[in-house]
Amino acid sequence: xxxxxxxxxxxxxxxxxxxxxxxxxxxxxxxxxxxxxxxxxxxxxxxxxxxxxxxxxxxxxxxxxxxxxxxxxxxxxxxxxxxxxxxxxxxxxxxxxxxxxxxxxxxxxxxxxxxxxxxxxxxxxxxxxxxxxxxxxxxxxxxxxxxxxxxxxxxxxxxxxxxxxxxxxxxxxxxxxxxxxxxxxxxxxxxxxxxxxxxxxxxxxxxxxxxxxxxxxxxxxxxxxxxxxxxxxxxxx
Numbered sequence: 001x002x003x004x005x006x007x008x009x010x011x012x013x014x015x016x017x018x019x020x021x022x023x024x025x026x027x028x029x030x031x032x033x034x035x036x037x038x039x040x041x042x043x044x045x046x047x048x049x050x051x052x053x054x055x056x057x058x059x060x061x062x063x064x065x066x067x068x069x070x071x072x073x074x075x076x077x078x079x080x081x082x083x084x085x086x087x088x089x090x091x092x093x094x095x096x097x098x099x100x101x102x103x104x105x106x107x108x109x110x111x112x113x114x115x116x117x118x119x120x121x122x123x124x125x126x127x128x129x130x131x132x133x134x135x136x137x138x139x140x141x142x143x144x145x146x147x148x149x150x151x152x153x154x155x156x157x158x159x160x161x162x163x164x165x166x167x168x169x170x171x172x173x174x175x176x177x178x179x180x181x182x183x184x185x186x187x188x189x190x191x192x193x194x195x196x197x198x199x200x201x202x203x204x205x206x207x208x209x210x211x212x213x214x215x216x217x218x219x220x221x222x223x224x225x226x227x228x229x230x231x232x233x234x235x236x237x
Contacts, residue, residue, distance in 0.1 A: 024205060024213045024234045025050040028159070029066040029080035029098045030116055034203055034217055034230055035191040036173040038148050039114040039136035041076040041100060042068050042236060050234035054219065057228070060085040062161070066096075074102040084161055094122045094160060111137035120160040128156035128164045144179040146187070157194055169194045183207040197222045201230065211236045 025048060030037040034052075042048055047069050054062040066080035080096040100116035118130040134150035150173045155164050171194065177187025184206055191199040203217025215232040 024215060024232065025066050025068055027052040027054065027064050028096050028118055029068060029078045030100050030118070031068065031076060033175050033187065033189055034201055034215060034232065035189050035199055036148065036150055036175050037100065037116055037132065037134050038175070039102065039112040039134045041074060041102060042070040044070050044073040046070045046236055048234055048236035050232060052230070052232040054230045055228045056221070058225065076100050092122060092125065094120050096120050111135040120156065122160065126164040128154070128160040130154040130156060146175070146177040146179065146185065148175045150174065154194070158196065165194050
């Protein structure tokens with residue numbers, strides 16, 4: 001049994017997201033899934049800490065630690081420290097600042113829409129930034145469906161992990177998830193990248209309770225590497 005199959009079977013064994021669990025941070029910090037932000041914020045006066053680990057073999061691994069604060073119900077801000085290990089002793093650290101604002105709240109059959117910005121400063125390297133627009137809709141069927149699409153304008157190569165590009169590009173991303181129980185969401189993501197294959201993943205999010213969420217998934221970053229394991233944990237209060 002290969003690593004991917006064994007990991008997916010382990011995830012299936014978790015079987016049990018309520019609204020609070022939708023508020024976990026992406027690996028860069030904004031409220032969202034693993035890769036894509038959602039048109040949601042953490043909430044007025046709420047705080048969250050999170051940690052992510054992405055296996056990037058054969059080049060190494062990516063670890064992030066983040067903090068998010070809700071200035072009010074429509075605005076969140078945060079900071080994330082990302083460390084890319086590309087084989088000892090090479091470790092590249094990036095400081096990430098981000099902010100998001102709900103421009104159009106949920107109303108009738110319309111999705112909620114948010115705008116946001118991400119600014120990255122890599123130690124000893126390039127600074128990059130993203131500006132994005134994201135729309136998220138929840139379909140209240142017997143198994144609620146969460147659909148989201150985003151577009152971002154960026155000068156980052158591989159989300160800043162490989163420096164910056166010569167020109168800014170418009171890239172698409174999206175998420176489709178199913179709330180299979182009050183505590184569990186399963187879904188898939190698409191995250192466009194400049195001049196390379198888009199990042200993709202399948203993932204689950206489990207609401208442990210008491211403000212704690214756990215994410216786990218299998219990611220595909222290009223067509224030459226094996227599937228990569230990604231895990232995350234967050235706690236909000």
